[in-house]
Structure formats: structure tokens, C-alpha cells
Amino acid sequence: MDRRNAVLGLLATFAGPLPAVAQTARRPRRIGFLAIGGAQADAPFLAAFRAGMQELGWVDERDYVLDVRDGKGVLASAPGMADELIASGPDLLLGVADGSSRLMAQRTKAIPIVFAITQDPVGAGLAENLRKPGGNATGLTSMTTELWGKRLQLLKEVLPRVTHVALLYAPNDQGAVSQLKEIRTVAPRLGISVTPLDLRQPADIEPAIRRATAIGAQACAVTFDAFTNNQRQAIADHLARQKLPAMFAGSLWVEAGGLMAYSTSFADNFRRAAAYVDKILKGAKPGDLSIEQPTKFDLAVNMKTATALGIRFPEAFLLSVTRVID
Numbered sequence: 022m023d024r025r026n027a028v029l030g031l032l033a034t035f036a037g038p039l040p041a042v043a044q045t046a047r048r049p050r051r052i053g054f055l056a057i058g059g060a061q062a063d064a065p066f067l068a069a070f071r072a073g074m075q076e077l078g079w080v081d082e083r084d085y086v087l088d089v090r091d092g093k094g095v096l097a098s099a100p101g102m103a104d105e106l107i108a109s110g111p112d113l114l115l116g117v118a119d120g121s122s123r124l125m126a127q128r129t130k131a132i133p134i135v136f137a138i139t140q141d142p143v144g145a146g147l148a149e150n151l152r153k154p155g156g157n158a159t160g161l162t163s164m165t166t167e168l169w170g171k172r173l174q175l176l177k178e179v180l181p182r183v184t185h186v187a188l189l190y191a192p193n194d195q196g197a198v199s200q201l202k203e204i205r206t207v208a209p210r211l212g213i214s215v216t217p218l219d220l221r222q223p224a225d226i227e228p229a230i231r232r233a234t235a236i237g238a239q240a241c242a243v244t245f246d247a248f249t250n251n252q253r254q255a256i257a258d259h260l261a262r263q264k265l266p267a268m269f270a271g272s273l274w275v276e277a278g279g280l281m282a283y284s285t286s287f288a289d290n291f292r293r294a295a296a297y298v299d300k301i302l303k304g305a306k307p308g309d310l311s312i313e314q315p316t317k318f319d320l321a322v323n324m325k326t327a328t329a330l331g332i333r334f335p336e337a338f339l340l341s342v343t344r345v346i347d
Contacts, residue, residue, distance in 0.1 A: 050085045050302050053111035053132075055121040057099045058247035060091040063117060065273060066137065069288035070115065073295025085302075087115075096120075096193060096247060103128055113298060118163065119145045119196045120247050126158050133307045137294040138163035138287055140196050142312055151312040159307040160297055161290045162314050165245050165270055166199045170207040172242070172283045175320070176268045177211055178338050179281070180240060187233035187241045187265075188217045189226075189256065194246040200270070204242065215242075223252055230259045238265070245270035245284070253277045266330055272321035275346055280330065281322045285315035319343050 056063045067089070071081050079085055088111055090102045103124040106114070114129075116122030116136035123145050125134055139147065140163055148154035151162075177183060188204060190197040201217055208215045216236060218229040233241055243249055243256060250273070257278035260267050269275065269282035293313070301307055321344035322334060334342075 049083060050112040052085055052087050052298065053106045053109070053114045053125075054087055054089045055092065055099070055103055055106055055114075055116070055125060056089055057092040057096060057102075057117070057121050057124075058251040059093050060089050062251045062253070062273075063089075066117065066287055066291045069291040070137070070295055073292035074298065076292075077295055077299045079295075079299065092247070093251070096191075099124055099247075107132065113301060115294065115298070116158075116160070118165075118245070118247070120194060122147055122158065122160075123195075126156070130157050132157065133301045134158035134160075135294050135297040135301065135307070136160035137291045138165070138285065140165045140199060144199075145195070148312060153309065154312055155308045157307050159310045159312055160294055162312060163245075163285045163287070163290065164315055165196065165284065166203045168270070168283060168285070168318075169200060169203045169242075170210075172268050172270065173204070173208055173211050173213060175281070175283055175338070176240060176242070177213070179332065179334055180266060183239045184212055185214050185216070185236075185238050187229075187236070187238035188215050188244070189220055189229055189233075189241055189249065190217060190244040191221065191246045191248040192217075192219045193221065194244075194248060197244040197246040197249075200244040200246075220248060220252075223255060226252060226255050227259050230256075230263050230265065233265060234263050241265050241267040243267055243269050243274065243279075253279070261326065261329065264330060266332060272319045272344055275321040275323045275344070278323060278326055280326045280332070281320070283320050284318065286317035286319050289317040290315055321346060323347075 090106050092099055107128050114125045114132055114134045118138050119140050122136040122139050126147050142148045147158045190201055253274045254277045266280045269279045271284045272282050275282045320342050322342055323346045
């Protein structure tokens, strides 16, 4: 009996560490990321995602690696990049907005997809409904389209005499087109007429902004899409040269010198996307995880730009500001 107990004790001694050894030896999980707008432009989003993963106990480069494919804002290269990324067999795909998420969903029904700031996941064919997506994709919405009424209202609070706005948008981006439709619906209610100006390549930015001035637009609005995200510094610079105030759909444009922006907190959405990744990599099915709406919103202003334009923000408006960039 003593001999039997001694053998069992010896086996227990060796059995204890085995799960830890197996976990240490396991390869890092690979997460594919398609940066259509450019890896540099998406860097703040990925930093927030990494922070969210760290909060959940995942260590970058040890437990997971991000395989980032850089589109550099060239939309024509996106399908080929999506093909290459999926063919490499990542464990999971992290999507930014409608464009990259839709490209990946069209190419795989097996690899899980988590999107962070998709405007309309049902309309984009990524999910059957928000409560139970049903396929291989889930994540968070951005409400980018729905917030344009609020953006134009805020623009009027700061510049009550504005009646004509030039809209800079990428016509070959489905998300930008959806935003254009929403803006055309809500603008007349605020006494604003809208002139859309196409941006298809970087060379279009300066002529479009010059035309905005020539046609008498008193301000600009800029959609959120892969192209404008990648070109946000150039857009902000040209607007400053023409002394045109503008409302943007993300605070990153304000950091680049834009006047003001109202949006979902993209950083918070990417941080929350880590929770989906955590659950899926631990065995949950994407189709069973409800799509969530944003819970945090940013109203950002650039005081240096406001001073250069001779604009003074109303006191009541400033009470709602969440980020002030000097």
C-alpha cells in the first residue's frame, strides 16, 4: 500500500506542471489586420486594441501577434491583400470599418472576424441581425452615418450663419456613400445645402477644397472612410490654407489640425473589440456574440485652428467638449 501511494504521489508531482508547460509551448495566436487606409493611419486604433488585450491578460508577441497588411490608402490593392491575408491562415481577422470587414467576409466563412467600427453590419452583409449575427463575424458598430445630424447641429452651434457646406467624400467607398445619403437627408432640416466633392486620389484634395471656396461654401464636412483617414493630414493642411472650417467624423482629423469632430470613440471601440477576440480565441462562436453599439463619444476641438480662423467657441458648446487640442 505504501509503495502504491508513493507511485501515485510521484505521478502527481509530474502531472502538475504539464498544463503550464503546454501553454508556454503553444504558438502565439495570429490575428490578421487589413489596414486599407494605411498602417500608420490605423496605428492609434491598434494601440487601443493592444491595451484591451493586455487588460484581459494577453501579452503581445507572446500570446498573440498582429499580422498587419498595409494598404497605404490604395483602395485598388485591397482585394489582393485580403486574398493574401486569408490564404496565410490566421486564427482570427480584425476588421476596421465596412470596407475591410466586408472584403474579408466575402472571402472566408471559416475564419472568425471581429470588426471594431463598422457602420452598418447588417446592410454590409456581415450579420443577419445585431442580437445574433449568425455567421463568422461580430463586433461593434460606429454609428458614423447616424451621427451626421448631430455633427451638422454642432457645426451650426459654432457657426450659426453657415448655410452651404461642401462635403469631401470618397465616392468609391460604400460607407462614405451611406454618409452622403444621410447628410442629404438631415442637412435641409438645419437650413444647410450640401455640395458633394469627390476624392478619388490624393491629387484631388487641393482642387476639391479650392472648388469649395470658389462655389461659396462657408464650411466643409469630411466623411469617415479609408481614403480620407489615410489622407487626413493633407486634407487638414489644405483646409487651413483656404481658411475653411470643417467638421470631421473622428478626432484624429482634429489632431492633424482640423477644427472639430464628433464621433464614437474609435479607441474605446477597439479596446472593447479585444473582449470579442478573447472570447472567440477561447472557443466562443462569433455568430453567437451580439453586436454592440458604442458607449463613448468624443467631441474634439482644435483651439489653435479656431484661433487661426477667428472662431470663438460658445461657452455652452465647450461644456460638451471631451478633447481640447492646443
